[in-house]
Amino acid sequence: MQLVREVSNVFLFSIMTIILLAITYIYNEFLISDSTYYNTFAEQLSSVRIEEIIEQNKKLRWLSYCLIPIIYFFKFSIVTLALYIGFFFSNREAKLSHLFKSVLLSEFIFLFVPIIKVIWFLSQNNSYDLKDLQSYYPLSALLLFDLSTLDAWQIYPLQLFNVFELIYWLLLANCLKYFFDISLTQGMKIVLNSYVLGLFLWIFFVIFLLV
Amino acid sequence: MKKQLIVTIFTSILALLTYFGFQIYKKIKAKKVFAEQVKRLPKSTNFQWVGKQTPNNDAPTIILFFNPDCDHCQYEAQAILEHPSDFVNTNFWWVTTVDSSAINNFSKKYHLDKLSKHYFAKLSTEKVIETFGSVSVPNIFIYDKTGVLQKEFRGETKIEALLTYTNQH
Numbered sequence: 001m002q003l004v005r006e007v008s009n010v011f012l013f014s015i016m017t018i019i020l021l022a023i024t025y026i027y028n029e030f031l032i033s034d035s036t037y038y039n040t041f042a043e044q045l046s047s048v049r050i051e052e053i054i055e056q057n058k059k060l061r062w063l064s065y066c067l068i069p070i071i072y073f074f075k076f077s078i079v080t081l082a083l084y085i086g087f088f089f090s091n092r093e094a095k096l097s098h099l100f101k102s103v104l105l106s107e108f109i110f111l112f113v114p115i116i117k118v119i120w121f122l123s124q125n126n127s128y129d130l131k132d133l134q135s136y137y138p139l140s141a142l143l144l145f146d147l148s149t150l151d152a153w154q155i156y157p158l159q160l161f162n163v164f165e166l167i168y169w170l171l172l173a174n175c176l177k178y179f180f181d182i183s184l185t186q187g188m189k190i191v192l193n194s195y196v197l198g199l200f201l202w203i204f205f206v207i208f209l210l211v
Numbered sequence: 212m213k214k215q216l217i218v219t220i221f222t223s224i225l226a227l228l229t230y231f232g233f234q235i236y237k238k239i240k241a242k243k244v245f246a247e248q249v250k251r252l253p254k255s256t257n258f259q260w261v262g263k264q265t266p267n268n269d270a271p272t273i274i275l276f277f278n279p280d281c282d283h284c285q286y287e288a289q290a291i292l293e294h295p296s297d298f299v300n301t302n303f304w305w306v307t308t309v310d311s312s313a314i315n316n317f318s319k320k321y322h323l324d325k326l327s328k329h330y331f332a333k334l335s336t337e338k339v340i341e342t343f344g345s346v347s348v349p350n351i352f353i354y355d356k357t358g359v360l361q362k363e364f365r366g367e368t369k370i371e372a373l374l375t376y377t378n379q380h
Contacts, residue, residue: 046369049286089217151242201224204231211238 004105004178009097012104013076016111017069023114024068028061031121031133039129072107079103079195083176086194094180102175109167113138139163153210157203169196245344252358253342258304258332261311262318266330268358271377272302276339276350279309279317283367284349288321294370295326301377303329307348308336353377 034054041050080099087094116138121128135147135155140162142155150158172195173187180187253274255266266272277284291298305323307314314331318324323331339346351364353376361376 044364044366044368044372046371049367049369089213091213197224201227204228204235207235208231208238211235211242 004101009100009104012101013069013073016104016107017072019111020068020072020114021065023111023118024064026118027114028064031118032057032130033126035126036128036130036133039126040131076100076103076107078198082194082198083172083190086190087180089193090186090190092180092182098179102172102179105175106168106171109164109171113164135159137162151211153207156206156210160199160203242344249343249352249363250360252354252360255304257338257342258306258334261314261331261333262324264330266302266304266328268302269356270300270302270328271356271361272304272354272358273373273377274304274306274352274354276306276343276346276348277317278307278348279313281348285321286367287349287351288317288323290370292321292323292326297370297374298328298377301328305329305331306334306339307332308334308339 037050037054037057038047041053045053077100080096080103083099083103084094084096087099117133117136120136120138121133131147135142137143137159140159142158145154145158147155169188169191172191173184176182176187176190177184182190252268252272255268260266275284275287277287279285291303303323305314305318311333314333315324318329318331323329334342343350343352347365349367351368351373352360353362353364353373355361364372
């Protein structure tokens, strides 16, 4: 456990980014093939137009790699800020670097999602389309519904309600307990009052935009 | 002081959640109304037709929302122009929010003004929302000859896909 305390945030963030880049590479090179595009657009678009989309997307792939560290750094910072506000209102002092580390360590649980996704779709023999790829979320509430009966705005909130998210809350509370010497219950209270509340606000905002 | 701040923040969050919740409810309700509404071909009298022709509801109808400056709409017009014989028994309602001169330029550029059964209409944005809800360009609604919606396509659509739904009755 001492090692966790000593390891730097930059190192943890770099490891996380490298793993995410590797997963994105596998995703782009092995999961999204030409037939995925054909499965998605063949009903509506001519093959010439589909080829154009494929070429265009291949040209823009580098952008997805560049955006990964930026998007994730932004996400971790927002969660850190939410937790900081939670600490402030519970009359406790909190070092931002320790909060950021708690977020980073807990976020590793979400790496299982794309890994499971990659394994799942590699076993599907290209019989899926881009919508399947985007909407599949292992161990989420979405799996309880028939995708074809859902509106676009219903997919995201159902994806967010998943087992990994619940484990993430627990891990966050545990990290807070470890770094700030508080009980697990106190840690969970801070997580619920800050991060989870913010998450609900975010879900409502996204649904508002999607409907 | 801190207590006041907590109360203010939680009240603001609650107010935001209530606002989003109410707006989401309103939008979902409106969406359901529009989904029902577009199932039947809208009355041609609701449209402001440009040119001499006004359509007859004697054949399957394709309503095509377009904007003359949109690349995908131009592609769609070109593709339809290249298959005149496939659509001799289909009415095309080209609907847009731009002014009449832009509509005329578009129909001339793609020689659609020379084709029979191609009708152009201008609709105000408010009227579009009132009749169809939110639409993109191009947005295609295909109705059979009895005026029942067969399919909606959002975005550019190949000719074969249009024919699948205009030729099925």
